[in-house]
Amino acid sequence: MQLKFSNRGSTLIVRVIGELDHHSSEQLKIKVDSEIIKSSTKNVILDLGKLTFMDSSGIGAIMGRFRNVQKLNGKLALVGIGPHIKKILDMSGILKVIDAYDNVETALNKMM
Amino acid sequence: MQLKFSNRGSTLIVRVIGELDHHSSEQLKIKVDSEIIKSSTKNVILDLGKLTFMDSSGIGAIMGRFRNVQKLNGKLALVGIGPHIKKILDMSGILKVIDAYDNVETALNKMM
């Protein structure tokens, strides 16, 4: 798994590339959290468009970031959900609490 | 491994697609020999352009077809040799006895 960070105002955009399992979730947690606590960050968009695999460890890692962002009064959204990733997100019920959008632009507009 | 057969006059063109190891060589031997023995076939071109893997079993299978075609007074040529396949062909010394060309058209011209 690889992470690419970019910023749009106070929104941190994280592109998650490759496979998100327990092994890579540990890296995602550390790296994303250290960006979240930067004073310039309020909201977070996780772009899953290049995610090729995810299991329930990924669910845990996304929920964990969602809680951390909320704690700092920000919002977290998911974008670019492909069919395989959708299957496990649907199963987990995570989309009942976390917003999902087609792409980064739509997410930026709706999160304002 | 998959094989695609086509004919140009008395020349049989065999496109070998995928991986050529001992397992798939056994299939190649049976299928190519049954085409070689057809009265319309004199020469054979093995197109290795879509071959992604080959080991020494592949060398044996190519040498075997070369001998069978020779027995029937025909010629055998190889085309479309990529870098990985070249490495093992070079090592085996097979290119000292079997002609190789860039593509099917060149082979057809030179074999006449």
Add this chain to the structure above:
Amino acid sequence: MECINEVKVEFPSKSANEAFARIVAAAFVSQLDPTLEELADVKTAVSEAVTNAIIHGYENRPGIVTMICRLYADAVEIKVIDKGKGIEDIELARQPLYTSRPEMERSGMGFTVMESFMDRVDVVSEPGKGTEVTLFKKFKSVNPSDTQKTGD
């Protein structure tokens, strides 16, 4: 049902081997030519079982995880075995959202994912001895008469 191929894989309880186990299972199952979705289902279930062996069974300490894959004409059975901690209450463990390690940000969805992505999930476990999870899936896309000779 006749087993047409079987592999046994042993690897240390390192999280880097979660990806390795998925590739091994997928490579083995590919012999039947299932759909990409069926393949993804198997990879996900294997990932859950192997992750559990590493983090719950061995609690991230060194140990050996064993995976046994058996191929049938149109189905696969995969056993993931650890000699770790074991599970006290299997029924509780299998409940959706139950996790003994919320501080690790576990979602408690591992068994639920295995159950919904495979056709059958059996768990045998003894506290202090270890756990054996058996995953079974029939591939609806595969015609068994096409594959009887796979693996010759």
Add this chain to the structure above:
Amino acid sequence: MECINEVKVEFPSKSANEAFARIVAAAFVSQLDPTLEELADVKTAVSEAVTNAIIHGYENRPGIVTMICRLYADAVEIKVIDKGKGIEDIELARQPLYTSRPEMERSGMGFTVMESFMDRVDVVSEPGKGTEVTLFKKFKSVNPSDTQKTGD
């Protein structure tokens, strides 16, 4: 040299498992991030050793092939073991173009391929007991200090 990861794989002597063994070895070695050429070299050498175990060791009869892969910071060691026929004269067997099965259209280049694609090839064999081939390769493209923590 410290071993950072190790897997053991057992599979039946079916020719369909030659491809499986290559994928397993490649997936394991990929943890070090070698070049595509180095990866292809390992796959080719493994293919030779596993094929030999199946057709010469077990002479296409049922048997179990064991593959043990050990990863080092910038190298891999792969053992391919059969409990088959064994080799009477190892020196002769390793000669380029020597094959005991010309009628099977063997090229006699298996050991030569292993030797030229890997850095070291050791063969231990006893007639009637079986054969163990050890393949070793150092990855020139890999910086050992980058990978010491692979497999955590």
